[in-house]
Amino acid sequence: MLNDSTILVTGGTGSFGKKFVQMTLEKYKPRKIIVLSRDEMKQWEMAKTCDPDLVRFFIGDVRDRDRLYRALDGVDYVVHAAATKIVPTAEYNPFECIKTNINGAMNLIDACIDKKIKRVVALSTDKACNPINLYGATKLASDKLFVAGNAYAGEHGTRFAVVRYGNVMGSRGSVIPFFLSIADRNELPITDPRMTRFMITLEEGVKLVWHALEDMYGGEIYVKRIPSMKITEIASAVAPQATQTVVGIRPGEKLHEQMIGAEDSATTFAYDGYYKILPVINGWALSEERIKGGTKVPEGFTYSSETNQEWMSAQELAKWIDANRASLGIDA
């Protein structure tokens, strides 16, 4: 589907965006991928690694509607990865987080409908499920905006879906690079030894976005089935010799993350390797084309990092870190 198409990635210079561009050019033959983001330096650095005939760079802010209309000229598909995503940053700068994650989503939805974009996938996070921090709350609002966007796209034909996943191993600002950066101190801070997190690789995230682009009828939230890890095991994988010092849970942090809450179970279907939460609006959760091939999950089902059936061990993570030394910035 992506062959011979023009794709725009908001936040294309971020961890996800760079991997999406690289993998999409390896697998498909798009006409062009457009990267939209704000910082010229990140674009400049990324441009050095890209074929200028295939990857174009567009400075723009998702808060700026006019700029989005210009950037979307001739585009077929959009992947929306731009976000303010660091939990404490969002707590201390709530207006800014809302302007990017909510106002930005509204701008993009309007612009995509008016420019008759065919399909749009917006990235979401486990923190959007029963959120307790502003980042999660803004991403929940964003998810709902994209789901509802299908209802008012009308005859313009644009279809929107959401891909939701958990902690991306090695992404900017996440726990593995943080632990690696201080591993030589031989003491790692552990918020709470009971804490668990979902773990996903960027490659798996990109593949789920490709699948959503192919599979969507509009309004679905795709949730990847991925393993969990205890925070203590993550620390052991990074620095087995280091002492683990408990520093206490931070404001806005959950002990365990959830991707599907009990209230979602009524419209959630299981597939090979992922779940789909179908939208409650317009009776879409009953639509056969959206359900096709899925098995309804039991009432009250939750998908939580604590009760997950699949776990990653410290040894498995240590092997992954070793195989990804270059991208994690570890000297060989």
Ligand SMILES: NC(=O)c1ccc[n+]([C@@H]2O[C@H](COP(=O)([O-])OP(=O)(O)OC[C@H]3O[C@@H](n4cnc5c(N)ncnc54)[C@H](OP(=O)(O)O)[C@@H]3O)[C@@H](O)[C@H]2O)c1
């Ligand atoms: N990383 C994770 O563990 C994780 C887990 C679950 C979900 N997600 C979701 O996945 C998506 C991508 O995350 P990521 O890890 O790739 O984030 P990232 O590395 O921080 O990248 C964010 C990207 O968005 C751009 N951006 C930020 N604000 C913008 C704005 N107002 N207008 C245009 N571009 C803007 C940034 O570039 P500039 O600053 O130059 O604009 C950058 O290219 C996000 O939606 C995030 O919520 C991430």
